[in-house]
Amino acid sequence: MELFLNATSPYARMVRIIVMERGLADTVTLRWCDPWADDADLIRANPAGRIPALITAKGTTLSESLLIALYLDSFGQAEPMLPHDQLEQVLHFTGLGQSLMDAAFTTVISRKHQDSEADGGVLGQRRWRGIRRTLDQLEGELPTPQPTSNVTLGDIAVAVALDYLSFRLPELTWGNSRPQLKAWHHTVCSRDSFRQTAFA
Ligand SMILES: N[C@@H](CCC(=O)N[C@@H](CS)C(=O)NCC(=O)O)C(=O)O
DSSP: EEEOOOOOOOOHHHHHHHHHTTOOOGGEEEEEEEGTTOHHHHHHTTTOSSSSSOTTTTSOOEHHHHHHHHHHHSSSOOOOOOOOHHHHHHHHHHHHHHHHHHHHHHHHHHHHHTTTTTTTSSSHHHHHHHHHHHHHHHHHOSSSSSSSSSEEEEEEEHHHHHHHHHHHHHGGGGTTOOHHHHHHHHHHHTTTHHHHOOOO
C-alpha cells in the first residue's frame, strides 16, 4: 500500500499513527508530497488533491482520513481501534477530535490566505467558541482514561487534534486550564507512534 502525506497535516498524521499502531508500517510506503503544490502523483491518485490518500494493494485509492481508518482497522494483529462493545463511545470521541481538527485547520488555512474573517469575523468567532467548548467538554469526559496498551480511534483523533492545536495555535494554551486533559494527552503522546510522527 502507499500513503500520500506530509509532516503537518493532522489528518495524514492520524492515518500514519493508525498504520503504526496496527503493525502495518512495513507494508505501507510513505509518499511525502506537498498537496498545496498540486503534486502530480497525488492528483492522479486523488483528484481532490488532498492528503491523506491511501492506495490499497489492489490499486484502489481511498481518501478521507476516517474512511481510511475504517479500512485499516481490518488489517494487522492489534486489537480493533473501533471495538464493537465500545462503538458509541469511540465514535463520540472520534467526532469530537475530528471537529477540533477541522476548526483548527480551517483557522490556520484562513489565516494563511489572509482571510480577514480567520479569527475575528462571524465564522472565525464561531470556530473559536466551538474549539473552547469542545476542549471544556473533553476536560470533563476524557476518552479512554488510561490508554496504556490499546488505543482507540477516538483516542488517536482527540490526541492528534490537541497536538495540532499546540503546534499551529499555541496562543490558545489549551492545557493551562484543563489539567486532566493535559495529563491524558501527555500519556497518549508518549507512545512510539506519536513520538515518531511528531509535527514538523
Ligand atoms: N476531511 C479530510 C480533510 C483532508 C484535508 O483537508 N487535507 C489537507 C491537508 S491537512 C489537504 O490536503 N489540503 C489540500 C487542499 O485542500 O488542496 C480528511 O479527513 O482526510
